[in-house]
């Protein structure tokens with residue numbers, strides 16, 4: 207029998223969650239809640255959900271529900287998550303888990319106290335190409351990581367000036383609402399930073415921050431991030447780079463589907479690339495396509 211879930215918040219991202227869970231053999235969504243009637247009606251027409259409520263409380267009080275999925279704006283995550291755990295439910299938080307560190311710590315303690323599982327939807331960790339990149343960090347096959355950087359030119363087509371996204375009290379700001387994906391990714395790849403610096407830039411003539419940049423040092427790896435909400439959707443661009451002692455690695459796309467590794471190889475490394483790494487990659491991406499190009503190093507005197 208499948209685990210029964212209830213989702214709170216039926217806005218833009220809930221559709222992605224609901225669509226992907228339609229194919230799940232483990233979880234079925236049996237209930238949903240949204241304070242807006244048009245969202246409830248739309249979900250009712252699109253998905254097969256038995257009960258759609260106007261109050262999250264109806265999900266907490268339904269004893270048949272084991273998992274609560276929280277997909278509301280971020281400032282509500284902590285309070286809804288707390289109530290769900292108090293009712294003995296496991297919680298799947300849309301990112302960010304909450305908008306302050308104190309709230310996150312409180313949620314973590316509560317999940318331990320109540321013996322429920324609570325997790326945050328950090329999608330990057332499940333991307334096959336980032337799993338391959340993780341392998342390069344773990345094996346250090348191309349040496350130590352020297353530098354990591356992210357360039358993220360995001361769109362604001364669906365973000366009018368009064369959208370909750372621009373209000374740091376509701377979203378947590380760009381770092382917490384959006385950058386958290388890559389902060390989590392980098393910490394998963396190389397651990398916690400020892401120093402962090404960041405700056406923000408206001409949009410001309412508007413009281414809203416649309417660009418942030420930051421630098422962090424993790425062990426001896428220098429990491430920098432840039433997020434700008436300045437582009438139309440068709441012109442978005444995201445690139446994530448990792449530079450090792452003997453390799454440049456580039457992943458292209460918000461959800462990357464392309465990875466380029468330019469590396470200094472020794473003759474015994476061919477087996478690692480063609481057997482170990484690609485074999486692992488095919489576990490996640492059975493139709494992965496690879497192109498290998500070799501360049502010989504010139505030696506002095508030749």
Ligand SMILES: NC(=O)c1ccc[n+]([C@@H]2O[C@H](COP(=O)([O-])OP(=O)(O)OC[C@H]3O[C@@H](n4cnc5c(N)ncnc54)[C@H](O)[C@@H]3O)[C@@H](O)[C@H]2O)c1
Pocket residue numbers: 214215216217218219220239240241242245261262276277278279280282300301302327328329383
């Ligand atoms: N994992 C990802 O890649 C990813 C991508 C996009 C968004 N998100 C996250 O998903 C969450 C939702 O984002 P969105 O873009 O769908 O927002 P949205 O504004 O489109 O939808 C939020 C919905 O929550 C409803 N809501 C508000 N208060 C409520 C309450 N008290 N009870 C029930 N429903 C309530 C609103 O009516 C709205 O329909 C955010 O935390 C966002 O960061 C995650």
